[in-house]
Amino acid sequence: MMSVHYETKTYDVLVIGAGGAGLRAAIEASAQGVSVALVTKSLLGKAHTVMAEGGMAAALSYVDADDCWQAHYKDTIRGGKYLSNYRMAELHAKEAPERVKELEKWGAVFDRTPDGRILQRPFGGHTYRRLAHVGDRTGLELIRTLQDKGIHCGIDVHMECTMTHLLKDGDQVAGAFGYWRESGRFILINAKAVILCTGGIGKAYKVTSNSWEYTADGQAMAMKIGAELIDMEFLQFHPTGMVCPPSVKGILVTEAVRGEGGKLTNALGERFMKNYDPERMELSTRDIVSKAIYTEVKEGRGSPNGGVFLDISHRGADYIKRKLPSMYHQFLELGDVDITKGPMEVGPTMHYTMGGVRVHPETQEVLNVTGLYAAGEVSGGLHGGNRLGGNSLSDLIVFGQRAGKHAAEFAKQQTVLPKINDEEVKGYAEELVAPFERDSKAETPYQIQADLQDLMANKVGIVREEQGLKEAIEELQVMKARAKVARVDGSRAYNPGWHLSHDIHNMILVGEVVAQAALQRTESRGGHTRLDHLEPDNEQWRFVNSTIRLNESDELEVSTYEKPQMDAALRDLFDKSDELAITQSKQKI
Amino acid sequence: MMMSLGVVDREFHVFRGLPDADGEHIGEVKSFTVPVQPGWVVLDALLYLQAHNAPDLAIRWNCKAAKCGSCAAEINGLPSLMCKTRLDHMPLDKPVLVRPMRTFPLIKDLVTDVSWNYEINKRITPFTPYNDDQSTWRYFQEDADRVQEFRKCIECFLCQNSCHVIRHHRKFNHFAGPRFLVRLASLEMHPLDVADRIPFIKEEAGIGLCNITKCCTERCPEDIRITDNAIIPLKERVVDRYYDPITMLLHKIGIK
Ligand SMILES: Cc1cc2nc3c(=O)[nH]c(=O)nc-3n(C[C@H](O)[C@H](O)[C@H](O)COP(=O)(O)OP(=O)(O)OC[C@H]3O[C@@H](n4cnc5c(N)ncnc54)[C@H](O)[C@@H]3O)c2cc1C
Ligand code: SF4
Ligand code: SF4
Ligand code: FES
Numbered sequence: 001m002m003s004v005h006y007e008t009k010t011y012d013v014l015v016i017g018a019g020g021a022g023l024r025a026a027i028e029a030s031a032q033g034v035s036v037a038l039v040t041k042s043l044l045g046k047a048h049t050v051m052a053e054g055g056m057a058a059a060l061s062y063v064d065a066d067d068c069w070q071a072h073y074k075d076t077i078r079g080g081k082y083l084s085n086y087r088m089a090e091l092h093a094k095e096a097p098e099r100v101k102e103l104e105k106w107g108a109v110f111d112r113t114p115d116g117r118i119l120q121r122p123f124g125g126h127t128y129r130r131l132a133h134v135g136d137r138t139g140l141e142l143i144r145t146l147q148d149k150g151i152h153c154g155i156d157v158h159m160e161c162t163m164t165h166l167l168k169d170g171d172q173v174a175g176a177f178g179y180w181r182e183s184g185r186f187i188l189i190n191a192k193a194v195i196l197c198t199g200g201i202g203k204a205y206k207v208t209s210n211s212w213e214y215t216a217d218g219q220a221m222a223m224k225i226g227a228e229l230i231d232m233e234f235l236q237f238h239p240t241g242m243v244c245p246p247s248v249k250g251i252l253v254t255e256a257v258r259g260e261g262g263k264l265t266n267a268l269g270e271r272f273m274k275n276y277d278p279e280r281m282e283l284s285t286r287d288i289v290s291k292a293i294y295t296e297v298k299e300g301r302g303s304p305n306g307g308v309f310l311d312i313s314h315r316g317a318d319y320i321k322r323k324l325p326s327m328y329h330q331f332l333e334l335g336d337v338d339i340t341k342g343p344m345e346v347g348p349t350m351h352y353t354m355g356g357v358r359v360h361p362e363t364q365e366v367l368n369v370t371g372l373y374a375a376g377e378v379s380g381g382l383h384g385g386n387r388l389g390g391n392s393l394s395d396l397i398v399f400g401q402r403a404g405k406h407a408a409e410f411a412k413q414q415t416v417l418p419k420i421n422d423e424e425v426k427g428y429a430e431e432l433v434a435p436f437e438r439d440s441k442a443e444t445p446y447q448i449q450a451d452l453q454d455l456m457a458n459k460v461g462i463v464r465e466e467q468g469l470k471e472a473i474e475e476l477q478v479m480k481a482r483a484k485v486a487r488v489d490g491s492r493a494y495n496p497g498w499h500l501s502h503d504i505h506n507m508i509l510v511g512e513v514v515a516q517a518a519l520q521r522t523e524s525r526g527g528h529t530r531l532d533h534l535e536p537d538n539e540q541w542r543f544v545n546s547t548i549r550l551n552e553s554d555e556l557e558v559s560t561y562e563k564p565q566m567d568a569a570l571r572d573l574f575d576k577s578d579e580l581a582i583t584q585s586k587q588k589i
Numbered sequence: 590m591m592m593s594l595g596v597v598d599r600e601f602h603v604f605r606g607l608p609d610a611d612g613e614h615i616g617e618v619k620s621f622t623v624p625v626q627p628g629w630v631v632l633d634a635l636l637y638l639q640a641h642n643a644p645d646l647a648i649r650w651n652c653k654a655a656k657c658g659s660c661a662a663e664i665n666g667l668p669s670l671m672c673k674t675r676l677d678h679m680p681l682d683k684p685v686l687v688r689p690m691r692t693f694p695l696i697k698d699l700v701t702d703v704s705w706n707y708e709i710n711k712r713i714t715p716f717t718p719y720n721d722d723q724s725t726w727r728y729f730q731e732d733a734d735r736v737q738e739f740r741k742c743i744e745c746f747l748c749q750n751s752c753h754v755i756r757h758h759r760k761f762n763h764f765a766g767p768r769f770l771v772r773l774a775s776l777e778m779h780p781l782d783v784a785d786r787i788p789f790i791k792e793e794a795g796i797g798l799c800n801i802t803k804c805c806t807e808r809c810p811e812d813i814r815i816t817d818n819a820i821i822p823l824k825e826r827v828v829d830r831y832y833d834p835i836t837m838l839l840h841k842i843g844i845k
Contacts, residue, residue: 043649044707045744046657101723107716109736109779116727134737140656141740151711159704182696211651245628251654330654333673334630446640490645493607494697497644 002436002492004429006177006186008420011037011156012411013404014175014189016163016218017197019047020139020396021376021403023146024099025195028404030153034411037189038150039158041181041213045147048199048211048377049396052139053254053326055121055131056393058096062113063120067128069093070573074581076391079125079285080354080384081526082542082580083231086566087361088382092391092398099397100132108145110134123259123389125285131390136254136324142393161187164502165428166194166221166372167420173225173372174418177428181499184492186429190420192411195403196222196366196374200353201514204507205461206453208350209241209252218378219513220506222357226368228549230380231355232510233517234527236387237462239289241349243307248334250349253310253327255389257344258282260323262312264289265343266301272308287386287526290348294462297347307347313340348462354387354527355517356380358547364403371410371418375403384545385526435488435501442487445500448479452507455479460515465531469519476512483508516558517546542580599625599676600684601634605646605698612694612702619643620684625676631664631687632671635699647698655810658743661750662699663688668747668808671699690750703746705761709769712793716776717784728780739775739819741811742768748805748815754798765794767805767815774819777826791827796820 012034015026026038040047059072072093077084104110104118110132111119120129134141150157163178167188175190198218202210219229240253258264264282266272276292277284284292293308303309312320317340321328324339331337337344357374358367359381366372376396383391459472483505488498523537524530536542544560551557565584574581601623606616621642623634632650639646650660653672660671665679665686679685693701718726748767754760765773773790776782790796799820806815813819 042651042657042659043703046651046659048651050657050743051652051654104726105718105723107776107779109733109740109775111737112728112730112733114729116729119730134740137656137741140743144740148710148715151707152715159707182702211653211657213651246626247629247633248654326656333655333675334628336628444640444644446644450640488644494647494700495645496639496647 002433004426006188006425006429008188008190010190010417011035013193013407014191015195015197016176017199018044019049019197019199019376020142020146020393021400022197023150024397024400025197025375025404026155027150027153028401029408030155032405032408034408036155037158038155039161039163041162043159044157045143047143048213049139049143052393053136054123054256054259055133055138055390056100057126057130057390058100058132058394059093059130060097060100060118060120062117064128067130071127074573075126076388077581079386079388081386083384083545085361085381086570090570092382092395095398096394099401103145106145106149108141121256121259122283123255124283125388136256136326138393162499164432166225168225169418172370172418174420177425182494184495188425190417192414192417193371193407195407196378197376198378200377201510202350204452204456204511205350206457207241207250209238209250215503216506216510219356219510222366223550227366228358228547229355229513230358230545230547232513232548233521233546234354234385235350236286236352236354236527237290237348238351239286239293239348240310240346242335243345243347244305244335253344253346257310257312257324257327260312261315262310265309266296267303268301272296285386290462291529293348303345305345307345309343310346311343313342352387353377354383363406364399365406373403373407375399432502435486438485438487440487442485444497445486445504448482448486448504449500452479452511456511460518463529463531464518469515472515473512476508479508512556513548516556517548520546520558538580596624596626598622602684602686604688606695607697608695614689614695629676630672631674631676632660635671647700649700656743658745661690661745661747663690668750670745670810673810692750692756706746706749706768709765713772714784714786716779716782718781719783726781732780735778736775738813739771741813742771743811745810747808751804751808760798763795764798770794770796770823771813771815771819774823787826787830790823791831796824796827
């Protein structure tokens, strides 16, 4: 048996994940005067956040004076198909401007308006020009700003360190256990509070804009210690991923292309969005544009490589190279297409996980687990049934800050560190090294992941139906069993096959959560489309969110909970004709 | 260039190894045949190897779209991003050789220890605006442009790897390297910043060690004109401060 020895570090607050949410949380927690560790699977500055392109939404009102938090709030609620948590949407809309300005204070250099302030661009579903941006590399600006701020805050950053298990002392979180990727040695971080900022689940899908890191670790770890996942049926398939050549399939084409005036056409040269959302056309919400593209392709009006055309060339080469430089290079270098001269081919790609860990809307504390917090893409609530573009980066800084503050306050109230159960930890270590001892002829986890990705795309993808979902759930049980006997070659030193042998369990578990939630919701809404229930069913589903947890016998329990009422003051913001917004419960229909 | 059609078997020579106690690269080049699809980049081929031939092959990557700067390596001898190097742009009759960045200590296979870079960054005085009243802050796109060129940096460290001052002369303790001269330039040229980093640039960042060979600029995947736009202007500022008699005098009596 391999060594299951582990080292122990202690902190007041442990932040797992160093994307926008994790960095912002760590900065805030350390500002409150507690000791903070920040761990990340990759190097600092490489998290998913770095890839974000189009911008972050905040009603700064620098470009459109009429914009205000109330307008941002309403757009978020409508965009979320009325399923967002009202309080989160309110806080998000109110606090995003302050948080964006703070980035400028810390050195971010946004594109400028003619009068020298932060420039804002239009985006799908946003009534006003609202997205602060830097060309098409806004995420890089965000993460680098937070990174350069964070390294001067006294935070201990542990890079290439993967957490595999959250630990508990009674009802309270006690820290986390995992390994250093470089050496494969085990590490335990004993902390008074833990903030999960681990991001989404995209790598359960083949065609995705997400990186290898998105293996649903945070969702799975939280569930295993009692947390609930909500709204997991809602996945965002971004309408525009690259489709050709096959190796780049799924890589994101930023919505900023449409924000800057890009037009979508089908094989007949029609601007087909006029048939789906004549008012907003290309700047409709993502769920609608994705379904439109899906339909065009399915009905035989697709482009040669199974997508549609997106054209921005009418804006002229200079403008395109200035406002969309990375798109220009991406297509030229990876796709042999010059987007200043002609159209790109695009199609839907798995992009974002709307649902996530159920948290308190103000403190971000995870329901049922004292001392555990979650922020960013791993958490659920803000985006409801569909996320508006630009609302994620703002989500990270608004709720990252809140989580950091509340976790630090909680940690300060604790006089002693929570206790660690050494036997339990040794058990986890043994579980992690077990694959090295298995049959050398068994399959590797890579094969299982490839099969999982196919399954999720085919049966739990952009469109779903009862039969397929049931089959998927059964096939996932088989995969679970396969994952338990998958083999690992080589040593524990920087061994991606070994890393995947653990991550694969998380993806399968959370894949099943998505399938179960999708099976339960017998309607179509936002990022969840049921071919056997094509219309929204407001009577049954408008007022409930889905929730899933693991019960004592490790089985998934699916149910729903009723949404709280929207405050009267918020309700008054909506037009009286907006029945779905102002009606607050089933009884009142 | 046209995309080749269909799958082609191609030979790859990939470094596999572990460090010795000093981080030296100890190992050997292993050869593999990979069925390469049209449009593939080097990273696609290595991920194929991971999935089929060598599940424990160590690679660093994240975005696969030249945005995160994780996947730097040396491809046929040229420091490059693995996710940006197209295979159909390389000669078909020669094997593709992939090695880790030579300048940094090895961790395993294609992964190196780049932590030195993160240590340098910590020593740089962060952004220091001229006042705290943000409502008064105004600056224009022309001013932003200069700084934004530097802020495009994805920290791939290819420039650090290519610079002879570090690669051959091993001046890790005396030179910040092109990446951090770029960062220093982005701060020094920020229209609102007032910190004085010139002494640091001269002494600790060791800008005098750079002899403007431009090897860094050539390898930058973000096309940042490192030497011309960042290093040379900083060198000029250092010269102005330390070697120009009038500025030296003004500085002595307290005018920056
Ligand atoms: C290509 C692309 C473009 C986008 N463009 C935009 C945009 O323009 N506007 C917008 O608002 N949103 C955009 N998004 C969405 C947005 O970027 C993400 O939702 C957001 O960055 C997620 O941030 P995060 O902090 O939650 O997680 P991430 O930035 O993904 O960070 C997750 C962190 O958790 C760590 N981690 C994960 N698991 C573990 C573990 N087990 N142990 C230790 N560490 C772990 C990772 O290493 C990483 O550091 C885009 C997304 C993509 C993919
Ligand atoms: S120009 Fe200067 S920094 Fe760049 S490679 Fe040459 S010596 Fe190094
Ligand atoms: S300056 Fe260019 S080469 Fe150097 S680290 Fe940044 S992006 Fe890479
Ligand atoms: S993988 Fe991100 S730059 Fe290559």
